[in-house]
Amino acid sequence: MISRAGFDYVRNLVALRAGIRFEPGLEYLLESRLLPLARLYKASSVNEFIRMMQNGAIRDPEQNLIEALADKETSFFRDVRPFDGLRRSILPELISKRGSKRKLSFWSLGCSTGQEPYSLALLLREYFPDLQTWELEILASDVSGEALHTARAGLYNQIEVNRGLPAALLVKHFQKDGLGWRLKEEIRRRVQFSQLNLFESWPAPRKFDVILLRNVIGHFAPEPQSEILRKVRRRLEPDGLLFLGSKEAPPAIGEIFEEVKLDKGLCYRPQPGGEDEVEESAEDRERKLRELGNWAQLAQLAIAPAGIDREKVSALLAADEEIKGRLLDSLQRELGEKKMSEKMAGEAMAQARREQLFATAVTTPITKALNESFQSMLSVGVEPGDLTVFDADAQELVSGSAKLSGIAAGRLSVRFRPDLARDLTVEALGLSPEDVAPEVVNDFIGQVVSLVSNLANTSLSSAGLKCKLEAVEITRGKRAKTAMTAKAVLLPLVFQYQSRHPIWLDIFISALE
Amino acid sequence: MHVLTVDDSRASRLVIVRFLTDLGFQATEAVDGTEGLRYLRGGRKFDVILVDWEMPGMSGVEFIRAVRSDAATIDTPIIMISTLNSSDRLVEALEAGANEYIMKPFTKEILAMKLDLLGVESK
Known part of the structure; x- marks a missing residue:
């Protein structure tokens, strides 16, 4: 602890x-x-x-x-409406204003793994083809070097491309790459990524037409919020626009920006002023705090x-x-002042124990491939309230060869039919069947079983799990679907721990046919 | 808002209906394409159709083509939900007339986002 x-x-x-x-x-x-x-x-x-x-x-x-x-939560075309607003009103207006300069610049601040700036690049490519002859600049910054690494690679897993990305754009601008989908070079090169911590000094002011600062400053304290908004104002053209997250309304916004209503939602235009403001240096800050x-x-x-x-x-x-x-x-x-109540401490300890079990499980190397697939799945966030747990009806819906049964007295036993165990191993590790020795199967299934066991303990000790899962069986289905079955086994395990919610049974069952 | 979900798997339908209900939609289930078309041609009005690809008898793609060939449903938004995840399959579904595609496994949030993309709101 x-x-x-x-x-x-x-x-x-x-x-x-x-x-x-x-x-x-x-x-x-x-x-x-x-x-x-x-x-x-x-x-x-x-x-x-x-x-x-x-x-x-x-x-x-x-x-x-x-x-x-750092919070890395993001998705393609997140919340849809700001992108609709850009497409329907903001961009047509900006384009007519900038017709003589033929130049537009965008900055996505807190871009995480790149879905936001790429959504913008896709939107420009799809709906404003005439801009291809303009000078278009899309900058994107984030505090996390790891997130930027993913962003630059433009490689996303299936769940990431399922989230918010129109299927028509997926097939047009992405290529299947292993288990994931890679954005084509033509769109990737439109976006320049750079590392920036909003709490440190920013690059020298230069003007942008549109700045996206969505779901970044909402949970900051008022003082840095206002400081960051002032810095943003200095970097926007007088008729430039700022987009915040759809649920964000920092108290200081009204002093620095004025609202611009969109068909649905809103964005902001800089209030006049602020040109003479000097950005506070570290020394100034230290002196002010002393005073x-x-x-x-x-x-x-x-x-x-x-x-x-x-x-x-x-x-x-x-x-x-x-x-x-x-x-x-x-x-x-x-x-x-930070003494926790006893109850909270107890809960935190129990939770920490579970998290530790999980961390141990996922950081134990099985093979590189398996670890990587865990890692990519771990990057997927799950919102509270997303979860639906199946009731006892679920057990009669599926029948088959692998058996997850006997959740009782804090234990879940798992039995896999031998040929299914082998198929699962082959699919999960991405090996050819001839290369999979019985020891490998045993090792892999052992890992799965230990994860499932941890899962069962967690589920039973979690106050959130209201239903009792008597027996859930996995249908193996056609051989072609084995990969899905493997994911059906692994994903819920990962989601369970990642989200700290009870069994991710929806996915589990929806993956079966 | 009323959604028709066409899927031969009871487990899948259960999940989808649960998601839809949580999201504030009304759902009607059809166990195959034939039943789905019967609902549609029987004059029931649906705001969105969700359809599985691999079903006995009429496939999801055949179902979509049938829906699109009928003037009454030519514009009804359709989302294909399937484990098939190759680019070719996605293109095939979109060309047949699907508006969106969800690759399994999926979450309620993913379904909500896809409905949002189609401009379908629960209220």
Whole structure:
């Protein structure tokens, strides 16, 4: 279990450095996300990993944490309406205004794995073919280097291309590549990706026609929200437009932008002014905090220099005993306020245990292929409330050769018919049948069984699981469908842990025919 | 909003109907293409049709062609839902007249997003 001091250290660091919020009560979640990182650095536990970071044994600890903890949720044409608005009114208007310059520029901020800027590129390609002779610029930035790596590759798994991407665009602009789909080079090269942490200094201001800042700043504190919005204003043409997430309404927005109503939804145009504003430097920020006597914030700066000169802060601390004392006081006070209720602590611990089991299972190497397929599945987010659990009726719907049965007394036993076990192994590992020795089958099925067992324990101890699953059997179906069956077995396991929801039985059953 | 779901698998229909109900749609089930066409030709009005590809008798693609050949349903949005996931199959379904395609396995969120793309709203 992550220590409270460790939790607070990480939480403060990522909040200050990248606006990532982990409220008390989410210790288990934080720990489960850090566990793979701890393993990577060969730490025996997350607590040890945190100590290693504090002792300077980890290079660039902040970026490591950001990679592990940043929200990567995205989808093609997310929420549809902003893209409809661009297509129907915003772009036609901009195109007529820019007719003499024949130039348009877009910036997708917080682009995650690239679906947003690529949706924009696809939209321009499909609906505004005349723009092909214009100078079009689509920039896309994100704080996570890992997300940008995926974005540049333009390779998405089946679930990602199922989410929000029109099928007609999928077949026209993507090519099947292994288990995934790769966006064709022609669209990929339209987008330039770069790494940017919104909490650090931004590239020098230059003007864009449209900026997308969707589902990025909604959960930031008001102060950075307003600062970021001001920076965005300085980078928009006076008649340029800003899109926020459909449910985002930062308190400061009205002072900096004015609403532009679309047929459905809205976007924003810069309020006049702001041209003379100078972006706050790290030194300014430090000075302001000192003047305000905001010791808590200063203390955090000392823990996690957010783009400021680390040596300067050290010098400041070394030079001024009084400040140092007050910093420490306020740090302690902050920590003291974060006592969790006992119930919450208990729940967090149980959850952490489950997450650990999962992390252990998925990080145990079986084969590279299997691990990779797990990794790609892990990148898929599941929203709370998405889940439907089947009732006892489900058991009579399917019958077949592999048996998941006997959920009782916290145990689930799994039996696979030998030839099915072999087919599953072949499909899941992507090997030819001749190459699959009986030991490989045993090893693979053993892994599946242990995952399923963990799953059963989790399900039974989870308060969320209301129904009792007596016996669910998997229909093997035609041989051609074996791959699906393999996915049907693996996906729910992964989703279960990834989402911390009860069995992902919908997918399980919908994959069967 | 009323959705017709055509699928020979009871398990699949159960999942789809559950998803649709949760999303605020009314659903009618047909166990094969013939029954689906009977509902459509019997004058019942549907706002969207979801159809499986591989069914005994009439395939999903044949069903779509039949739906499209009828003036009354020529514009009704159709989503094909199938485990078949090659580019050629997707193209075949779209050319037959499907408006969208969902590759199994899928989630409720994916179905909602596809309905959203077709401009179909539950209310």
